[in-house]
Amino acid sequence: MKIKRLDDSVVSKIAAGEVVVGVHSVVKELIENALDAKAKKIVVELINGGKSEVKVKDDGEGMDEEDLKVCFLPHTTSKISSFSDLSNLSSFGFRGEALHSISSVSKMRVISKTASAPFGHEIEVVAGKLVYSRPIHSDVGTTVIVRDLFFNVPARRKFLKSAAVESRMVTEIFEKFCLSRLDVHFVLVRDQQVVYDLAASDLLERVKAIFPDVPVQSLKSFEVEHKDMQLRGCLSLNTFAKRGMVICFVNDRFVVNQTLTSAVYAAYSDMLEKGKHPFVVLKLSLNPRNIDVNVHPQKLEVKFVNEEDVFKFVRDSLRRLLAKPIVRQIHVQERPRVAEPVEFYRPSVQPEKIEEVEERLLEGEKLRFVGTVRGRYVLFEKDEGLVILDFHAAHERIVFEQMMNSLAKRNNKTLIVAMRIRMKETDAALLASSQVLKELGFALSVGDEGLVVEQIPDWMELSEVEEFLRESVDELKLVDLQGMRETIKKILADHACKKSMRTRDRVSEIEMKELAEKIINEGYSTCPHGRPLMFSIGFRDLDRFFGRD
Numbered sequence: 019m020k021i022k023r024l025d026d027s028v029v030s031k032i033a034a035g036e037v038v039v040g041v042h043s044v045v046k047e048l049i050e051n052a053l054d055a056k057a058k059k060i061v062v063e064l065i066n067g068g069k070s071e072v073k074v075k076d077d078g079e080g081m082d083e084e085d086l087k088v089c090f091l092p093h094t095t096s097k098i099s100s101f102s103d104l105s106n107l108s109s110f111g112f113r114g115e116a117l118h119s120i121s122s123v124s125k126m127r128v129i130s131k132t133a134s135a136p137f138g139h140e141i142e143v144v145a146g147k148l149v150y151s152r153p154i155h156s157d158v159g160t161t162v163i164v165r166d167l168f169f170n171v172p173a174r175r176k177f178l179k180s181a182a183v184e185s186r187m188v189t190e191i192f193e194k195f196c197l198s199r200l201d202v203h204f205v206l207v208r209d210q211q212v213v214y215d216l217a218a219s220d221l222l223e224r225v226k227a228i229f230p231d232v233p234v235q236s237l238k239s240f241e242v243e244h245k246d247m248q249l250r251g252c253l254s255l256n257t258f259a260k261r262g263m264v265i266c267f268v269n270d271r272f273v274v275n276q277t278l279t280s281a282v283y284a285a286y287s288d289m290l291e292k293g294k295h296p297f298v299v300l301k302l303s304l305n306p307r308n309i310d311v312n313v314h315p316q317k318l319e320v321k322f323v324n325e326e327d328v329f330k331f332v333r334d335s336l337r338r339l340l341a342k343p344i345v346r347q348i349h350v351q352e353r354p355r356v357a358e359p360v361e362f363y364r365p366s367v368q369p370e371k372i373e374e375v376e377e378r379l380l381e382g383e384k385l386r387f388v389g390t391v392r393g394r395y396v397l398f399e400k401d402e403g404l405v406i407l408d409f410h411a412a413h414e415r416i417v418f419e420q421m422m423n424s425l426a427k428r429n430n431k432t433l434i435v436a437m438r439i440r441m442k443e444t445d446a447a448l449l450a451s452s453q454v455l456k457e458l459g460f461a462l463s464v465g466d467e468g469l470v471v472e473q474i475p476d477w478m479e480l481s482e483v484e485e486f487l488r489e490s491v492d493e494l495k496l497v498d499l500q501g502m503r504e505t506i507k508k509i510l511a512d513h514a515c516k517k518s519m520r521t522r523d524r525v526s527e528i529e530m531k532e533l534a535e536k537i538i539n540e541g542y543s544t545c546p547h548g549r550p551l552m553f554s555i556g557f558r559d560l561d562r563f564f565g566r567d
């Protein structure tokens with residue numbers, strides 16, 4: 019590896035701006051350098067939230083004396099030599115700026131040794147000036163120690179947050195690397211306390227260590243490919259009340275990207291209840307030619323050359339993964355058995371504790387219809403337990419899907435006699451000009467006393483038209499905010515709910531059974547509003563509950 023200074027013509031094209039904005043950005047840059055040097059173990063140590071000292075030690079390729087003496091100079095890098103290299107970038111670094119920026123605002127020591135050198139070398143740079151360079155005994159790899167960040171820029175030092183906050187921000191960045199590079203052993207030590215010590219492992223293990231409150235049993239790992247794009251990661255089969263749980267990586271780089279987040283939410287749109295969020299770790303790999311990372315000085319953003327392809331690939335892949343029936347499952351916790359004296363007036367075996375609620379896929383399982391309960395629940399027996407289906411919610415989903423289907427096919431019916439609905443002129447005007455209603459198959463105009471309806475969607479009965487239109491008014495006022503597709507979905511979901519309420523009392527057992535089978539075959543797991551459709555309890559749990567195991 020040889021470090022060279024980039025030509026001015028290249029320098030001027032690189033996204034310029036603040037590289038070091040706090041301790042977390044120092045740590046991020048140093049970990050990226052370690053990964054670029056092919057480290058297999060990286061140890062990050064912070065003292066006082068990193069404000070007093072940050073140390074990052076790696077076992078990568080290291081630098082020789084010559085490279086060490088120039089690595090902190092501006093625009094010096096071993097990773098690219100021309101601007102065209104940027105279109106084929108496989109390293110994190112490319113600007114040759116990180117060590118320069120860090121060392122200009124701190125006291126930085128770098129100790130490094132390559133495998134072929136007999137001993138290592140150490141340099142100290144204070145406020146951008148080389149203080150000394152000397153040989154030193156060290157392991158192969160590089161250690162960078164950054165002390166007193168912003169000591170020479172009091173204005174910026176003031177903006178450093180408290181040690182606790184800086185330390186939390188570092189931890190968050192550190193965790194992203196742990197999720198992205200499963201092949202690397204990561205250690206984080208804060209004020210001499212080991213916070214993480216994560217040997218190389220798989221994604222679910224890392225998620226378990228980093229997010230102890232996310233139930234890993236309800237996560238599913240995946241790996242899919244399409245053309246030259248590859249998508250790996252894990253997703254939750256249910257949703258949680260916590261925000262910010264969609265974590266995206268593009269070619270191993272943690273990014274904040276609207277295209278990816280929107281694609282994830284679009285995939286979950288049928289399952290999302292208000293205020294709930296999915297948990298997704300998304301790792302997209304694609305040809306570096308198809309992305310631009312040179313858009314943000316801290317490289318937190320990427321631009322896709324073909325946004326739409328990426329959006330569709332992610333949304334459709336996740337949709338397919340989620341399109342399996344999910345049931346809520348209760349678990350009864352096992353308890354060590356203790357011989358108890360027989361008491362006749364109290365059960366000798368206490369019911370075991372009901373512990374967790376998780377969600378499981380019913381993949382390829384055969385369900386036997388058992389019966390219906392209260393005209394509301396349909397009971398099935400499967401190989402390993404019982405499944406209870408909420409008929410009303412299931413019916414709602416089927417009605418909703420039929421409506422969406424007819425929408426896609428643009429099936430409408432023209433009324434022989436136009437229908438007139440009295441209403442306020444402003445409401446009539448809103449309905450008549452609504453693109454959403456046109457899309458749904460309505461032909462409407464404003465008449466003398468209100469609204470004139472000439473055409474309606476084919477799934478709608480005449481008796482439903484007036485109520486449907488009156489109730490759409492409020493939702494249509496939000497169309498600019500939530501977009502056309504979301505508005506259509508909401509209006510249809512509400513309508514499906516009402517429609518299925520009305521039919522509930524008129525359904526036979528056979529119809530219930532058919533409907534339940536349809537739900538399972540189609541892989542629906544929630545009603546259009548996001549409520550679950552099924553609930554299950556395993557025979558083993560039942561046995562445990564009754565003390566029969």
Ligand SMILES: Nc1ncnc2c1ncn2[C@@H]1O[C@H](COP(=O)(O)OP(=O)(O)OP(=O)(O)O)[C@@H](O)[C@H]1O
Nearest residue numbers: 051052055089095096111112113114115116117160
């Ligand atoms: N941990 C390390 N192990 C080996 N070499 C390193 C390490 N850190 C830095 N270097 C060398 O020092 C050079 C300068 O590092 P620096 O982080 O400043 O720039 P960069 O990584 O090339 O680009 P960027 O500014 O985008 O991070 C690197 O190109 C690399 O050759």
Ligand SMILES: [Mg+2]
Nearest residue numbers: 047051111116
């Ligand atoms: Mg770098």
